[in-house]
Amino acid sequence: MxxxxxxxxxxxxxxxxxxxxxxxxxxxxxxxxxxxxxxxxxxxxxxxxxxxxxxxxxxxxxxxxxxxxxxxxxxxxxxxxxxxxxxxxxxxxxxxxxxxxxxxxxxxxxxxxxxxxxxxxxxxxxxxxxFLYRWTPDRGLPERPGRLVFAPEPDDAVFFDLLRRIHSVTLDAHARRAAERGGPEMAAQQELDFLHWLPSPRAWWQIARTPEGETVGVHVPARNPSGPCVGFIGVVPGQRGHGYAYDLLAECTHFLAAQDAEFIAAATDQTNFPMAAHFTTAGYPVVRERxxxxxxxxxxxx
The missing domain is CATH 3.40.630 (Aminopeptidase)
Incomplete structure (x- = not known):
């Protein structure tokens, strides 16, 4: 040859x-x-x-x-x-x-x-x-359930603690791999580093709570180098089973749409069946598989 x-x-x-x-x-x-x-x-x-x-x-x-x-x-x-x-x-x-x-x-x-x-x-x-998703305005905005209260959180230490809790039990393969190597702390730090790497404003990061003040999770509307995206959606273990990830995704979509996003990219592991179902409900079609x-x-x- x-x-x-x-x-x-x-x-x-x-x-x-x-x-x-x-x-x-x-x-x-x-x-x-x-x-x-x-x-x-x-x-x-x-x-x-x-x-x-x-x-x-x-x-x-x-x-x-x-x-x-x-x-x-x-x-x-x-x-x-x-x-x-x-x-x-x-x-x-x-x-x-x-x-x-x-x-x-x-x-x-x-x-x-x-x-x-x-x-x-x-x-x-x-x-x-x-699964790789792409929401566009013609899909319509997902309905907000109205069950949670959202607010920005400027303290990285608070976000790190929530990411650590979220990644202590997770379906995400990348987070599991990091946790296997260095525990949920490493998984949380890698997630935090990634979110800081994104060029979108730090002020966009939000924490979700119940009306009674119980912390439910976080969502990060973001922009990557290619455009608007769902940076992160996560629910703490004690609040799972109520479908709150959909609430976070709906809020994230509304937030980016208010920033005049012409599209919103997103992704989730194919084995994360609950999150994949939430994307479908929220009007995010699968455009590619990675x-x-x-x-x-x-x-x-x-």
């Missing part, structure tokens, strides 16, 4: 990234994503691009946060794995955002499995599958 040539792109060669077929419609998914040219790499064989990957992160960061575009030509799984293994950056996660219902379409399933196999050969293992892979120790920079 002809030797593989792996190269990192620059502004003059960035166009080479677009020379592969796009069966999973990544181009449409990432039409508003801004990538640095030098955080994109391709693998060539006989001058033909057989694998490509794009690493993403804020442009001011010295290194990318994750891989969220990964394509491999049929029969070139090892080329795709080599492309990831030899990258000069270590990233903890790889995401594949797939068309909704991809498993029911043999063509899409084959393409997804090919990329998952290549990621696995590079040392990435499956973490969780997620496969999250985590990096094992064998993944290293080259």
């Amino acid at each position: 002809t030797p593989l040539v792996i190269r990192t792109l620059d502004e003059s060669s960035a166009h080479l990234f677009d020379t592969m077929p796009d069966p999973l419609a990544f181009r449409d998914k990432h039409r508003h994503t801004r990538y640095r040219a030098d955080w994109r790499r391709i693998a060539l064989r006989d001058g033909r691009t057989v694998a490509r990957a794009a690493w993403w992160g804020p442009p001011e960061d010295p290194e990318p946060l994750l891989i969220n575009w990964f394509d491999v030509a049929e029969g070139e799984e090892e080329a795709g794995a080599a492309l990831l293994r030899t990258a000069p950056w270590q990233t903890r996660e790889l995401e594949l955002d797939l068309p909704s219902g991809w498993r029911a379409d043999p063509r899409l399933r084959t393409a997804a499995d090919l990329r998952a196999d290549a990621a696995g050969a590079a040392g990435y293992t499956p973490l969780v599958e997620r 496969l999250n892979f985590r990096a094992d120790p064998v993944v290293s920079g080259g």
Whole structure:
């Protein structure tokens, strides 16, 4: 077999990234994503691009946060794995955002499995599958149940304590993984760090209480680099079983709509059946499905 040539792109060669077929419609998914040219790499064989990957992160960061575009030509799984293994950056996660219902379409399933196999050969293992949602104003605002009182909370220590309680018992795979490594404190700190990383105002974070003053949970209307989003929804363990997560989601949606949001992005683990049901009730359609892979120790920079 002809030797593989792996190269990192620059502004003059960035166009080479677009020379592969796009069966999973990544181009449409990432039409508003801004990538640095030098955080994109391709693998060539006989001058033909057989694998490509794009690493993403804020442009001011010295290194990318994750891989969220990964394509491999049929029969070139090892080329795709080599492309990831030899990258000069270590990233903890790889995401594949797939068309909704991809498993029911043999063509899409084959393409997804090919990329998952290549990621696995590079040392990435499956973490969780997620639903990706997108609310738009034509869906209508969800009804507010009116059971809770919402107020901002400027004290990070209060938020940290609530996040710690929420993540002490959770269905979220990322939080469970963090808790396994460092307890609910680590899960809470990672969540807090993420929320601070978002470019939206800290003043948007809110705590929900009953009219009697009992704390129920938190919701964080937010903006990520791509636009408005549900930053976080969480109910403390002692208040679960009453459907309060829907109340939080409805309030979050109303809050962002009042900020003239033209859409609101959101996501939840597919195994989090209660939250998925709340998104459906609140008028959030599934627009994509995400496969999250985590990096094992064998993944290293080259």
